Amino acid sequence: MDKIYENKFCRLAITYIFNICLFLGTISYVCALRTAPGEVIYLEGLEPVCIHCNNWQPPRSYHCLLCNKCVLKMDHHCLWISNCVGLYNYKYFCLLSLYAFIGGSIFLAEFYYVYFTDMSIVKSWDRLFKGLGFILTILVPSMIFNTIQNISNIISNTTLPESIKGVEGFNLLNCLRRYKATYNAYNLGWVHNVEKVLGKGFLIWFIPWNTSKVNGYEYLTTPSKRETIPVNTKQEGKYMEEVMKKYKIEDIDYDELAKIQ
Numbered sequence: 001m002d003k004i005y006e007n008k009f010c011r012l013a014i015t016y017i018f019n020i021c022l023f024l025g026t027i028s029y030v031c032a033l034r035t036a037p038g039e040v041i042y043l044e045g046l047e048p049v050c051i052h053c054n055n056w057q058p059p060r061s062y063h064c065l066l067c068n069k070c071v072l073k074m075d076h077h078c079l080w081i082s083n084c085v086g087l088y089n090y091k092y093f094c095l096l097s098l099y100a101f102i103g104g105s106i107f108l109a110e111f112y113y114v115y116f117t118d119m120s121i122v123k124s125w126d127r128l129f130k131g132l133g134f135i136l137t138i139l140v141p142s143m144i145f146n147t148i149q150n151i152s153n154i155i156s157n158t159t160l161p162e163s164i165k166g167v168e169g170f171n172l173l174n175c176l177r178r179y180k181a182t183y184n185a186y187n188l189g190w191v192h193n194v195e196k197v198l199g200k201g202f203l204i205w206f207i208p209w210n211t212s213k214v215n216g217y218e219y220l221t222t223p224s225k226r227e228t229i230p231v232n233t234k235q236e237g238k239y240m241e242e243v244m245k246k247y248k249i250e251d252i253d254y255d256e257l258a259k260i261q
């Protein structure tokens with residue numbers, strides 16, 4: 001740690017990384033807070049119907065008791081952003097968790113390095129700064145679990161409620177109990193799964209800008225357990241063809257598919 005602290009290049013690099021995390025983390029926070037997570041449009045005569053709001057419930061949507069509405073591809077209701085995390089703000093929430101974790105870890109490393117090596121500086125710190133350090137000491141370790149869970153959900157194309165229910169993927173709670181994983185029909189392979197949430201192109205993954213084209217009412221599923229016919233955009237059609245190729249499925253009726261498109 002001494003060497004890192006005294007090396008000018010390392011200090012500069014760490015300062016840059018910290019400031020980038022602070023900048024992108026703040027934007028992600030504002031976007032996660034201000035973006036509507038995905039309200040279900042009201043339609044009559046469709047099933048299943050939500051027992052709380054009597055609206056129909058598209059696949060992967062859940063009713064949030066705090067917001068009192070059904071949310072598309074709902075993950076959870078987050079008290080930190082006072083908003084549901086769903087289809088349209090999930091990327092922002094994941095980036096917020098990631099940047100808060102990296103930025104918080106850098107802050108803590110430096111905080112405790114100075115705390116244990118230079119008391120003269122520590123004495124000059126005011127209470128607010130010390131308090132911030134100790135609060136982050138509790139928060140940052142818990143962010144590790146949150147970040148791992150988010151990354152796992154993105155890679156396996158699951159949501160938090162699905163992973164708790166035991167859909168194939170990873171859930172921290174499920175690591176502690178015995179359960180039989182159920183088939184994850186939404187898993188299209190990790191590259192497609194990641195692109196569905198974070199967008200296309202490696203660099204765009206880390207920018208708080210949502211480019212995902214998923215409509216939230218129908219989802220591509222792997223053909224062996226297809227629950228919906230999900231193709232209603234050209235882009236989705238392209239994905240579908242690739243998935244069919246990957247799973248060597250030939251039973252799709254392209255004329256039927258064209259009608260739906």
Ligand SMILES: [Zn+2]
Nearest residue numbers: 050053063070
């Ligand atoms: Zn509802």
Ligand SMILES: [Zn+2]
Nearest residue numbers: 064067077084
């Ligand atoms: Zn909510």
